[in-house]
Each structure stands twice: as C-alpha cells, then as structure tokens.
Amino acid sequence: MSDARAITELAKRRGFFFGSNEAYGGVAGFYTFGPEGAALKRNVEAAWRDRFTVREGNDEIEAPTIMPEPVFEASGHLDGFDDMLVECGECGESHRADHLVEDASDVEEAESLPIPEVEELVAEYEIACPSCGAALAGRSIEEFNLMFATTIGPGSGQQGYLRPETAQGIFVEFPRLKEYARNKLPFGVTQIGRAYRNEISPRKGIVRTREFTQAELEQFVDPDDDDPPLDRVADVSLRLYPADQQEDPDGEYVEATVAEAVEEGIVASEWVAYYLGVAREWYDRIGVDGDRFRFRQHLPGERAHYAADCWDAESEVSGVASADPTAGDWIEIAGFAYRGDYDLSKHAAHGDDDFTVFEQYDEPRTVERAVADPDMSVLGPEFGGRAGDVADALRALAERDPSAFEGETVTVEVDGEAVTVDTDVANFRIEERTEAGEHVTPHVVEPSFGVDRTVYTLIAHGYGHDLIDGEERTYLSLSPEVAPTDVAVFPLVSDAALEEVADDIVADLRAAGLSVAHDDSGNIGRRYRRQDEVGTPLSVTVDHESVEETPTTVTVRDRDTTAQVRVPVDELAAELEGVLESGGSFETLLAGYDRVETDVTRS
Template sequence: MNSELRQLIKRRGFYFLSQESYGGSAGFYTYGPEGASLKANIEDAWRRQFKQKESNMEIDSPTIMKEAVFDASGHTETFDDMIIECGKCGEQHRADHLVEDNTEIDEAEAFAAEKIEEIIEDENIQCPSCGASLSGIKVNDFNLMFETSIGPGDAERGFLRPETAQGIFVEFPRLKEYARNDFPFGVVQIGRSYRNEISPRGGLSRVREFTQAELENFILPGQDPDISDVEDVELRLYSRKLQDEGAEPAEMTVKESLEKDVVASEWVAYYLGVAQRWYERIGVDPERLRFRQHQEDELSHYASDCWDAETDVGHEEKDWLEITGFAFRGCHDVKQHHNHSNEDYRVFREYDEPKEIEVKDISPDMSYFGPEFGDQAGKVIEKLEELVEDSPEVFEQETIEIEVSGEEIEVPSEKAGFSQRTEEKDGEKVFPQVVEPSFGVDRIFYSILVHSFEQDEVDGEERNVLRLEREVAPVEVAVMPLMDKDGLGEKAEEIRDELQEAGFRVDYDDSGSIGRRYRRQDEVGTPYCVTVDYETLEDEDVTLRDRDSTEQQRVEIGSLAEKLGE
C-alpha cells in the first residue's frame, strides 16, 4: 500500500488502530464511518451471492465456545504458530516470519520447527528488536486461541472461536432437520473470529480480531454440482506443478480445469467460478487475482484439495495476500463431533433399491466392562465402535489394543461381542462430506481499497480517487446545493429525501466550494454527485456528475431516480 492511500484511509475514516488514546493495541482496528459502511456493503454483497443466489441458510452462533468443542475439532492441540524468544532482550517473534523476512523462502509456515531452527542458525538470523543472534534458540509452539472462563468461581473453560466454521458444525444435527435431510444443503455465517497472533503486521492483513464469511456445504458421497453456469468463467490457476517450476499461473476456464485435472474436486472448481465472478463484481482487479493450490505439506490432514484466492496488494512489487480458502474437508469435521459429542452426525441415505449389506456390530459384555473400566467403560466401548467401522479385522485377534485418555488398554476380543451378518437394507447411515469456501472479509476490504485507488489529474489538479464499485461504495450518490442559500439547500434536502426513499445510499454535502466537495466525494468512492443550482429552481433539472469520467449532464429531477437506477 502506498503512502497516499494510507493517509487517505486514516484521514477519511476507513479504519485506524484501535484504542490509540491508550497507546493502541497491535492487531485490533476500528472501522470508521466510511469503512464500516464499505465493510457492511461487502458483507451484504456476499450474502446476496452465497446465501440468496446459492439458496443457503444462515445462522449466527456465539463467539465463545466451550473447550470440548475445540478438543473435538483439534484446535486445542494443533492450532499453533512457531514462536522464538530472544535470549538478550526477551522479545518474542513469529519464527517462520523471521525466516521469510530474511531469506528468499516464501512459505516457511509449512516447515517443521526443527527446520526453522536450522535455517535461523545457517542464515544467522538476528532479533529485529535488539540485533542479537537467534542461533541455537529453541522454536516452540504457541496456541493462537484466546482463552476465557464461562461462569464464576470454578468456571468452565472456554475459548473465543478461531473460526466461524465450528459454530456451524456443532449445530449440524439440528440443521440437517431444518434442511429436511435434503442434500446437498449449505449453511453460511458471517461473524467475528479471534486469533492471538504472535506478531500482527501489515495492517488488516494480519490481525487478532477479524470477520469471516464462511459457507459449509454438506453433500453426500457421489453428489456433484451443476457447473454449467460457471463452466466458462476464466480463472488464473497457480497449481503445485507451476509453483514448483517457478512458472506463471495458467489461465483456463472452470471446465478446462476439471478436464485437465488441475482442480481435483468439481465442488471446489464450481466455487472458484462463483467467487471469481463475485470478486470482479465488488471491485477486485482480475489482473491482480489468482488461485493458488496448497502444496502437499500445506494441506490439512483431512483436506483432499485446497486452493487459496490471493490478491496482489503490493505497490511497486507483487505482494500476494490470501483472501479466501476453498477446501474439500471430507467428513472429518462431522465425524469428529460425532465421536466426541452425544449426537449422531450421520444421515440416512436411501438406496434406489434394497441391497444385501454385510453388517458389522459389537455387543459388549457389560458385566465385564463395568467392573473392569469403571467410569472409562463408555469411552472404551466408543473406541471399539470406531474400530468396527474403520478396522473390523482387529476383532479377529485375541486381544484388542486401544488408547483411551492417553492410556493404552487391552480388551479381550470375546468380551466385545463382535459379529457380522448379512441383512437386506433400504439405505444406510453415512457421514456427509463438507466443501468450505472461507472468506476473510477484512482482507477483501483491504484488497478492494488497494485495487480501486488511483491518482489522476482533473482541471490541472492532482486527484485521489477510489473507483469503488457501486454495489459496495459507502455512498452511491451525494446531493449538494451550489450554495446553501436562496432555497437551494431546501431543494437539495428534498431531493436527498426522495432518493433515500427510493433506496439509494445518499450523502448530503454543503460544506466548502463545489470543486472541493467533488474531490471529497471522489476520495471516498462516491460514484455520482447531484448538484442543485439556480437553474434547478427554474427548470427542475440538476447536474449529475460521474466520478470516473467527471462528465456532467443535466437530468430532470423527476427522472433522477430512474437514471441512477440504470
């Protein structure tokens, strides 16, 4: 981001560091009047596309959730970044960022801690705060979740959610009922998430509190999307192969990406096409947008394929920023919550015609399990039930070895009561799979500002202008009297009220010269200005000015709303 845009953002109230009266707090930003409107418009545009047009339902879940939820999702164990503490000054830094800042390595986050330690030593990377060498200092894991207490006294442990997705997954048993078990169905949510970043930097690109817009699309195995509406959408795809070769992204349609096996999942390809159109519509420059495939060592263990939408937000050099992740998550999430909660996360899928099915089951001998394992008996049986699904062959052994609460336990096979038989069934219970497009609203906001900012010359003067798309601009039209006297102000206010009644986002501006007011509206991205002058009082015509071309035309007040609507 260049300095002129940075100054404009703060001066015109788009966003600024929060709590500056108290010294500020890194990673927290307040959206000012213009920024709050722009952000809300982006969220509304996202709802129109991913909720309404895609016919999905929306929920709003709590931002604080109990520890058990994150035990099931894996966040309490694996949601970590790498931290290193300077032995001289005590400052803590994110280790992979130090490697990226001091070497030509771009994606150090995917490396193991031991690899990061080796690079720090080999490159003799120094502490950014005091200049001391960091060689030989251990790199540790730091969990990014904010911890809190739920209730007073001996309270229940909870966390601020690090993603909105878990709020959808935990409610799946109820949501599938609302969807009448008609698959596929999608659930969207827009809300705040929290990550206790080690070293927030880059303005809105890495913060501790942020807004996500996520869609969890639940599908049954074998269900494919209809891609006909997006098959011709052009994408810039940066596959693993092209990354390894150091080549440029390849341009191809959604249909071609599937035919050439560049994108493995039809669902992921479908959402890439939908998102590409949406990005362009809200003002992301398609020439500064690409979809980058995750490398094998970046993939989460449950994801079969994942692509990131990235925008170039650099000034003179390319600086790619992830704004959305598109992942095929399989059945990992619903299965985890099925295993850890008291709910059944499976759904019944009816066969086209009855089938002969081999049924595997256990009938535990409770006279053995109760006395032998006490309070752990239920968990032991749950583990055995999981083995029936995943590894039924272990029941052929004399004893079965399982791990419960970190303890190795042996169970005699005969006490499990394993059996298998053939039954005729009309259907079966299966775990649904999940396709997830996850959008970072703050980063999209940031990208739109960078991509829409331009400097040009109007009437011999340099002009700063945000060429915001009308769908997301804080104000669609500004109404201004040439002077606030002789009835011009009253007439302008009357026009403002009529346009607001017609559904337009309108600003009234009567401060300063008309040229200064035009520049002020250009800076905040207002597409149109309406000027009321003395001729208006005679002929009921106003001057309509276009932000991008600065061209002006006279329009009758009675047809102004229709003209703007076009």
C-alpha cells in the same frame, strides 16, 4: 508515496479504518472501521450474502464467538494452535522446540509432551540453534496458543476460547442443521462473523489483525453422489497459479476456464472448481481488478493433512499488474478447501450427537451380515464386570472376521488378555437384513473469505489518480454496489432557492432507500473531490437552471469520468437506482439524457 502508505493515510483521514484505542496508546492488531469503512464492509458482506447464501440457496446462521474447550479439542485447534517456542540466547531467533526435538530424536509428536519434558529433551539431545549453532540447552520454552482464552461463568468457571474461525460454529451445530435441511444432501450453511487469533506479530494494518471478520460457507455434500452445478460457471476464466508452477523459478500462470481446469485436472475437486468460478464472478462484481487477482494452489507442505485440494484467492495490493507471478505484493483474501469428512468425523468422535446423514436407498437392499449375539446369561456369571466388554469384542470380531467362529471355541482379546468362549455362547449367525439406507458422513467444501482483506483490496484496486483541469485528483473507483454512499447532493451555491430544491431531493432519494450525502460547504469542485475520495459514484448538483426552468432538472455527475447529464427531478430517483444496481452503468444516463457540456478537462 507507496500505495500502502497512501491507502493508510486516506483510510485514517476519511474514516475508512484506523487503529483502535489510540487515546490509550492503541493495541496492535485491532482496527476500528470508521463510518466510510463500516459502510463499505457492510455492503461487501451484503453482496457476499446475496451471492453465497441467497443465490446458492444456502442458509445463514449466527453462532457464538465464545465456545467451550472441548470444541477445540475436537477441532484440533487446542493442539494445533499451540506452539512451543524456544529462543536462542545467542542470536535471538525463535524456533519451534517440538519440531527441533522431533528432528533430532526419534520422539514423535513432541507437541503433546509437557513443556519440562521437552526442555529436558532439548538438553539431552544437545540440540543447537538452527540459525547460529549455539546450544539451546537450558533455554526455557515458551508456550503460545494462538487462541484467546477466557473463562465462562464465575469462579474458576469453564475454560473457553474465542473462536479462531467461524467454521466451528457450523460444524458443531451440524446435528441440528441437518435436521433443518431435512437430512437431504447437499446443503450449505454460511456464517459471517468475527474470529479471533492472538497473533504473535500483527502486521500490515488491516491485513493481519487479531480480530477480524470471516464470511464462510460450509457446503455439505455426499462424496459419491453430489456434483456441483458446474455448467453455471463452466465458461468463467480463471487465472490459476498451480503448485508446480510455483515451484518452478520460471513458473507461469495457467489461464483456464472452470471447465478446462476440471477436464485437465488442474483443480482436483469439481466442487472447489465450481466455487472458484462463483468467487471469480463475485469478485468481478464488487470491483476486484482481474489483472491483480489470481487463484494460488497450496503447496504440498502448506496444505493441512486433511485437505485433498486447497486454493487461495489472492489479490495484489501494491499496484503491480504483471504476468510475472513473483512480482507484486499478494495477500490471501479467500481459501477454498476440500476438507473431506475431517471436521464432522472429529466432532462425531468427541461430541455426543450424530454427525451423519441417513441416506435412503432408491430400493431397500437385502444384505447378509455376520453377527454375534452373545448369551449374556452365560457370559455374565463367567466374566462378571468384563462380560460387556467380552460381548462387544465378540460382536466386533463377527463383523471383522466371520471365519473365526467356525471352530468349537472362539478367542477374543479383552484388555490385552485372550478370552476364549464356546462358539455356541457367542451365538454367531449370518443374518439377512433389509437396509433402507445408510449413514453417510458428509464431506465438506469450504470457501472461506476474509472480509477485512476484501475491503482493503477494494480500496487498493479502486485507488486512482488523474488530473482535472490540471489539478491532481484522488478518487476511489468503488463499485456502486459496495460504495459507502450512493449519491451526494449539492446546491451549486449558497442560495435559499437552490438549497430548498437540494433538501427536497435529499429527502426523496433517502425515501427511495439510497444512501445520500449532502454538502453545501466550500465551492463545488471541492465538494466533488470530497466525494471522489470516498468513492461516491454519483453527485447531483442543483444549479440556477434548476430553479429557473420547468420542469426542474439537475445535473448528475459520474465519479470516474466527471461527465455530466441533465435529468428531470421527477425521474431522478428511478434513474439513479438504475445506475446503482448491480450491472447498471452511467452509460445509460449518457444515452438517455442531454449531456452537460463543460470545459472541464480530465487527463
């Protein structure tokens, strides 16, 4: 069985994830996380929050998932997400009608034209299907927007959309967030939440869905002054797959530390490089296999026009760990983009608020500035309703070209018409002003993580087989930090005395904050296997010795190796917590307690 099939089967059978609404036939692109999957995902989110929010000193917000249309006009999603598809009547291929028109004619931005007009252009330029050459004239063009539309309020209401990414919720609230940050750059805002895309064709199960969870950080920086704390991750080694290597048939990975990647210019942005390092460490911590992981640079055509540099984190999910970058099945699990001031500038242009930060200079600066201060008592009577526009034009001209005010009169263009006024009336002068600082539109560095795909990766990378006493075993080698259940507790046999001890241990461990499973059904081997399959790192078994000897001891079994140690119940909770916490290991138990000699063989 392929890894993908085995994982899907395990996910369904053991409650990690499965298609939603199956009782009603299901809907493509929607998945429900069952108890194990929801716990795993929750733990991944908590680990992300710990690393990217808490440890970076950032702030997390929670914005609505439904936002009004103007937000997406500003962000570009309304146009950019809108595809005009025309389907060929001969071969059935779908193509972007706007692209075809742009290629065949000198029409630009066909995307912004109304559908009937594009249909006419297709006919007028006798555009043929790029795949089979059949004429496309007369075919109807389907409009498809990847955003889910909804109506806000009763009646016709206000047009709204489910957000296609969590990021806009941060950008749009920037004016308040910068106040909260007391106008000091740099600062970072995170959000973990659902986003929605009405995918044409959802595929690959949980990897590409119509509703999914993102964990995003928007790091706002001053492009001139703010540098990342690069030294913290300087020595983290990265497997990089730069664009030039991707375009070369014999392309190879470039292994470099964060410091080297910056020095050699492989990663253009220091901020991006910093977060590649942070992410690499984090992925390692939650259990992503470094041999099946890489950072891939976007190819020039793939990159959004505003992104100076963009890298994706990718994981291999079919079981192939190869030095050949073209081998294996890679999925994108995070993106790291330097977005410049694109997002905030867009919202500044469309929205009402101030999307800049005022940065004070160390010393106030005296600057000379050419200004026009038109005499409105003259302009008013002369130009009537246009007086304001004339004054604005004069002020703009003064800033742009002070020399225009050297003559007796000055001419500006208002509504395409030349308007001449006396220079005296324009009241032009060079003004000396003291400036305490300047308004800066912050640049944005955006590490954006797909939580569902990360969960899938952890299952794929943790998935393992071995033989225990000749019997095949499936186990999930999940990191203790993200495993759905911390520890399982079993009475070795159905015996009231053993069960009582086991029940007490369950209560104690739960009181200590651990996630505990209890299972007394079936023989002990069967119960170990159940827990192995859902990735429970530790199992505690109460046996006869537990109730016969003093002090009371129990065995603790390690999921991956099946090794066991005998630990006094009094010390159990503290010892288990030690193993489970970030950086902990079963090795410490092996070193501190008697190993239980069993004749169980593992191969």
